[in-house]
Amino acid sequence: MSLNDVLDRIDTDLDAATQRLLELLRIQSISTDPAYKAECDKAADWLVSDLNSIGIKAEKRPTPGHPMVVGHIGEDNTDAPHVLFYGHYDVQPVDPLNLWKTAPFEPQLEDTENGTVIRGRGASDDKGQLMTFVEACRAWKAIHGTLPCRITFFFEGEEESGSPSLIPFMQEHAAELKADLALICDTSMVSRGVPSISSQLRGMLKDEFTLVGPRIDLHSGHYGGPGLNPLREMSRIIASFYNEETGAVAVDGFYEGVEKVPAELLRQWEASGFEAKDYLDNAGYTQAHGEKDYSILEQQWARPTLEINGIWGGYNGAGSKTVIPSEAHCKITCRLVGDMDPDALRTKLRNHVETQLKPDCKVIWDNDMEGSRASVMDITRPEFEAARGALSDEWNREAVFCGMGGSIPIAGFFKSILGMESMLVGYANEDDAIHSPNEKYDLKSFHKGTRSWARILDALTK
Missing domain, CATH: 3.40.630.10 (Zn peptidases)
Known part of the structure; x- marks a missing residue:
């Protein structure tokens, strides 16, 4: 048998x-x-x-x-x-x-x-x-x-x-x-009919902060102009997170611990059958909006991100309420790769925000946030190549070591x-x-x- x-x-x-x-x-x-x-x-x-x-x-x-x-x-x-x-x-x-x-x-x-x-x-x-x-x-x-x-x-x-x-x-x-x-x-498989072994998973860092300006919501007729508006400051700080020309994150030291993808892995990714247009169409995009020097798969699997997941403040009800809000709030997540340290990165992010603050604006951080490192599998172990060969035999095409954008x-x-x-x-x-x-x-x-x-x-x- x-x-x-x-x-x-x-x-x-x-x-x-x-x-x-x-x-x-x-x-x-x-x-x-x-x-x-x-x-x-x-x-x-x-x-x-x-x-x-x-x-x-x-x-x-x-x-x-x-x-x-x-x-x-x-x-x-x-x-x-x-x-x-x-x-x-x-x-x-x-x-x-x-x-x-x-x-x-x-x-x-x-x-x-x-x-x-x-x-x-x-x-x-x-x-x-x-x-x-x-x-x-x-x-x-x-x-x-x-x-x-x-x-x-x-x-x-x-x-x-x-x-x-x-x-x-x-x-x-x-x-x-x-x-x-x-x-x-x-x-999952990287694309239909392409057997895949996920060899790296991005880690996660979560953070949340509040910008506080005036002691109460202010009448925008009385204070519009001389008054500091936390929502405006929030927009300016968020914009400072990114280099608009390259698509890279502009926080000092953000990429510490990020490693270059080995050439053999890149070859497998390029031959995986991944269709960039289908990926973009699925989300209703016409083009990619990340780092300009990296492919979509590299951006998704091997590059870190800083995403704004939520912004709120001021009046959000029906109609208009002419106030300068006292507070503005922001939720952030970062996807981590390689040997990025979530605790060290949290310090860098907070330093970046705090150095951007103007007089009469202070920041309050949520200190109950979590972080986890990326996972990178040791694909030099013989079991990994043995499994890749077994998958290739079953699916009648080369199996690939792929990454995963999530955690x-x-x-x-x-x-x-x-x-x-x-x-x-x-x-x-x-x-x-x-x-x-x-x-x-x-x-x-x-x-x-x-x-x-x-x-x-x-x-x-x-």
């Missing part, structure tokens, strides 16, 4: 596997809404039962919030590699419900111009992705009676609501969860708490509408994703 037998079993079992996924998708496991607590418990129970049915010793573990699911198989095979597979069974709320074309928790198969899709909340994020790995294990077990390596399964139920129970649970159970490598499925905190936690490298492999597409109405997952992604994990497991043992 060989890998081909496992792949044949996956093909034969596709209809049954799809029905199992549809059953899981019917469970309304919305973690952020307390009204769905019982449904989250039900989803955890379903996964425990399903893992147990294929010989994996799995349990539902309580937390102060929604339960974790932890399972183990192959502990006696101490000579084999040990991987931890992570996914989450909770889903986003479905609002606005009126924009759904089908009931979000009545999943169904639907034919589209790109093939059959699985339509329903959680289909792509993350139940469909999670089940690709489980189904690969099911097929492997059915053919060989065991799995090719030691596997720890770790599913959480609070990823979509900030994971408040995750860090304490990982710290308490670190010895049980630690493995040679973590596998994370909550990602996946669990990868950082695996590193900081468990001392474990993470490999992020997912099969979602850009048009899956995760977190939005009419979420879907391509049936092809589910099928070939399952086959891909079987190939990866095989490759990791060699």
Whole structure:
């Protein structure tokens, strides 16, 4: 018996596997809404039962919030590699419900111009992705009676609501969860049909400040002219964050810790099939507006950003109110790359703002803001190239190491708490509408994703 037998079993079992996924998708496991607590418990129970049915010793573990699911198989095979597979069974709320074309928790198969899709909340994020790995294990077990390596399964139920129970649970159970490598499925392909391993994730810095001018809102007829207007000052300071000619951030020392992208990675990105026009069209843009000397993929994956996420102050009701406001407010986030230090960057940002202040204007900072470093995976480890080869074989084209514009905190936690490298492999597409109405997952992604994990497991043992 060989890998081909496992792949044949996956093909034969596709209809049954799809029905199992549809059953899981019917469970309304919305973690952020307390009204769905019982449904989250039900989803955890379903996964425990399903893992147990294929010989994996799995349990539902309580937390102060929604339960974790932890399972183990192959502990006696101490000579084999040990991987931890992570996914989450909770889903986003479905609002606005009126924009759904089908009931979000009545999943169904639907034919589209790109093939059959699985339509329903959680289909792509993350139940469909999670089940690709489980189904690969099911097929492997059915053919060989065991799995090719030691596997720890770790599913959480609070990823979509900030994971408040995750860090304490990982710290308490670190010895049980630690493995040679973590596998994370909550990602996408760089473009349709291009298998991708996410090798770098941007970090995050959040900050918020208030500019205070006059002691009260002032009549703009009495004080317009001599009066300092905090909203005007806010606009001037925000404009000073950027070099309009180059598109770069103009905060002194902002790019400290940013590293150049290796030429081989750039080659893979350029050959990934990414279509800049489609990317821009999707947002209603006619051109890119970032750093002028970098491609869109470099801007998205390998360059830091400073974004203004919210500005407010003064009168915002109907009609006009002629005031000079006492205060103006601003929310900022920065996406971090390379070895950028969020604490050091916070100091630089605040220094920049404070040096811009005029007399009679003061700044108040929100000191309850958070920051996290970027995650850069060690793709020189042999497991990464082995997985890239396995994906290339399955999808019949070169798999790429890609970046991600967003942040996946669990990868950082695996590193900081468990001392474990993470490999992020997912099969979602850009048009899956995760977190939005009419979420879907391509049936092809589910099928070939399952086959891909079987190939990866095989490759990791060699």
